[in-house]
Amino acid sequence: MKLKDIYKLSDTRTDKKKPVISFEVFPPKEDFEEKSTKLIDEIECIKKFSPAFISVTYGAGGSSQENSLELAMKIKQQAGLIPMLHFTCIGFSRQKVLNYLKTIENAGIEHILALRGDIPEGMKNPIFDFKYANELVEFIKAHSNLSIGVAGYPEKHREAVNFDEDIDNLKRKVDAGAEVIITQLFYNNDLFFRFIDKTQKAGINIPVVPGVMPILSYKQIDKITRLCGASIDESLKNYLLQHENDPDSMAKAGLEFSQKQCQQLADAEVRGIHLYSLNKFKHMVTLLENLL
Ligand code: FAD
Numbered sequence: 001m002k003l004k005d006i007y008k009l010s011d012t013r014t015d016k017k018k019p020v021i022s023f024e025v026f027p028p029k030e031d032f033e034e035k036s037t038k039l040i041d042e043i044e045c046i047k048k049f050s051p052a053f054i055s056v057t058y059g060a061g062g063s064s065q066e067n068s069l070e071l072a073m074k075i076k077q078q079a080g081l082i083p084m085l086h087f088t089c090i091g092f093s094r095q096k097v098l099n100y101l102k103t104i105e106n107a108g109i110e111h112i113l114a115l116r117g118d119i120p121e122g123m124k125n126p127i128f129d130f131k132y133a134n135e136l137v138e139f140i141k142a143h144s145n146l147s148i149g150v151a152g153y154p155e156k157h158r159e160a161v162n163f164d165e166d167i168d169n170l171k172r173k174v175d176a177g178a179e180v181i182i183t184q185l186f187y188n189n190d191l192f193f194r195f196i197d198k199t200q201k202a203g204i205n206i207p208v209v210p211g212v213m214p215i216l217s218y219k220q221i222d223k224i225t226r227l228c229g230a231s232i233d234e235s236l237k238n239y240l241l242q243h244e245n246d247p248d249s250m251a252k253a254g255l256e257f258s259q260k261q262c263q264q265l266a267d268a269e270v271r272g273i274h275l276y277s278l279n280k281f282k283h284m285v286t287l288l289e290n291l292l
Contacts, residue, residue: 001082002110002147002179003053003084003111003147003148003149003179003180004147004179004180004206006020006052006053007020007179007180007207007209007271007272010271010272011271016269017266017267017269018266019265019266019269019270019271019272019273020052020209020271020272020273021049021050021051021052021272021273021275021288022051022052022053022054022055022084022209022272022273022274022275023046023051023054023055023274023275023276023277023284024054024055024056024057024211024274024275024276024277025039025043025054025055025056025057025071025075025277025279026056026057026278026279027056027057027064027067027068027070027071028067028279029067032067032070036067036070036071036074039071039279040074040075040078040079042279042281042282043075043079043081043281044079045281045282045284045285046277046281046284046285046288047079047081049284049288051081052082052272053081053082053083053084053111054075054079054081054082054083054084055083055084055085055086055113055149055182055274056068056071056072056075056083056084056085056086057086058085058086058087058088058115058117059086059088059117065100068085068086069085069103069104069107069109071083072084072085072104072107072109073107073108073109076108076109082110082111083109083111084111084112084113084149085104085109085111085112085113086112086113086115087100087112087113087114087115087136088115088116088117088118089114089115089116089117089129089130089133089135089136090116090117090118090119090120090126090128090130091117091119091120091126091127092127092129092130093127093129094129094130094139097129097130097136097139098139098143101140101143101144101146102144104146105144105145105146109146110145110146110147111146111147111148111149112140112146112147112148112149113148113149113150113151113182114133114136114137114140114148114149114150114173114178115133115136115150115151116130116131116132116133116136132169132172133150133151133173134169134172134173134175134176135176137150137173137176137177137178138176138177140177141176141177147179148177148178148179149178149179149180149181149182150170150173150174150178150180150181150182151181151182151183151184152170152181152182152183152184152195152199152208153166153170153183153184153195153229154183154184154186154191154192154194154195154210154230155184155186155191155229155230155231157169157229158228158229163198164198167198167199167202167204168202170199170202170204171202171203171204174204174206178206179206179207180206180207180208180209180272181199181204181206181207181208181209182209182211182274183195183208183209183210183211183274184211184228184229184230185211185212185213185224185225185228185230185276186210186211186230186231187215187221187225187230187231187232187233187236187257187261188231188233188236189210189261189264189265189268191231192210192265193268195208196208207271207272208271209270209271209272209273209274210265210270210272210273210274211274211275211276212258212261212262212265212273212274212275212276213275213276213278214254214255214258214275214276214277214278214280214283214284214287215240215253215254215255215257215258216250216251216254216255216278216280216283217240217247217250217251217254218237218240218241218244218250218254221240221254236257239253239257240253240254240257251283255283255286255287258287259287259290259291262287262288262291263291266291275287275288
């Protein structure tokens with residue numbers, strides 16, 4: 001089923017407060033065979049939430065192209081779930097992207113998150129056949145039947161000169177054929193609601209799905225927000241740091257915050273919630289069991 005149909009179907013739901021749930025996973029970097037088999041076993045516990053799809057990161061944290069595809073295939077063939085493969089085009093020639101699209105379609109992949117990616121540090125003379133993700137979306141649309149998602153940034157992308165330009169650039173991806181926008185993580189729902197407002201004013205009318213990374217520790221979100229340019233309110237920082245010397249109590253407080261965050265999003269009738277699982281499925285169960 002195409003991404004647009006997944007979210008269209010959700011619009012017919014009687015309980016508008018039940019968002020479409022999806023998860024992000026990453027391919028293990030080392031001992032791929034053993035660890036990915038374990039991951040497939042562990043993913044069983046989230047099936048009860050009927051995830052619409054499981055997205056598999058690409059390149060992030062040094063994971064390889066082959067491992068992303070292989071994990072996506074395992075998710076489809078062994079776990080019986082729908083994979084969405086992330087793909088970053090920076091540094092790839094058009095021919096290489098074309099070959100990759102053929103490879104993944106032949107492997108039965110139907111959904112892709114089309115990203116530009118970050119320029120790897122130290123890369124000499126990177127190939128710029130694709131300068132921005134909108135060019136990739138256009139290319140995928142012209143050369144495949146893949147259903148396409150793209151990234152959005154509730155606090156604007158780090159490189160963007162200003163928010164309005166970032167939204168204009170987001171619209172380019174939508175006009176090129178994206179069917180859903182999945183957002184960068186954020187820890188203040190008001191930022192997401194402001195983002196939705198801006199996308200609507202810009203005439204973007206595809207689903208905008210909030211990306212939520214459940215909090216397991218302050219250290220974890222401090223590191224990730226620095227990397228991706230999201231913010232942490234002082235009040236959240238202080239709330240979490242009260243539990244600094246007790247990891248279990250920190251994780252409990254973090255999950256409580258994330259539950260409230262998801263509940264507020266569901267109450268606002270968001271179309272979906274995309275959970276950055278960090279491959280920690282038991283935490284996802286704890287989070288979702290108490291939602292709604
Ligand atoms: P773009 O949409 O191309 O935007 C990048 C910047 O260029 C923005 O500042 C934008 O305003 C500007 N811009 C865009 N188009 C134009 C244009 N036509 N003209 C001028 N300026 C323009 N990274 C990974 O390496 N692997 C992953 O698996 C991964 N998954 C992600 C999943 C999600 C949901 C998100 C939100 C991010 C993910 N990332 C991942 C991070 C992403 O690769 C980086 O944020 C990257 O810097 C930007 O990619 P993009 O596709 O958003 O780029």
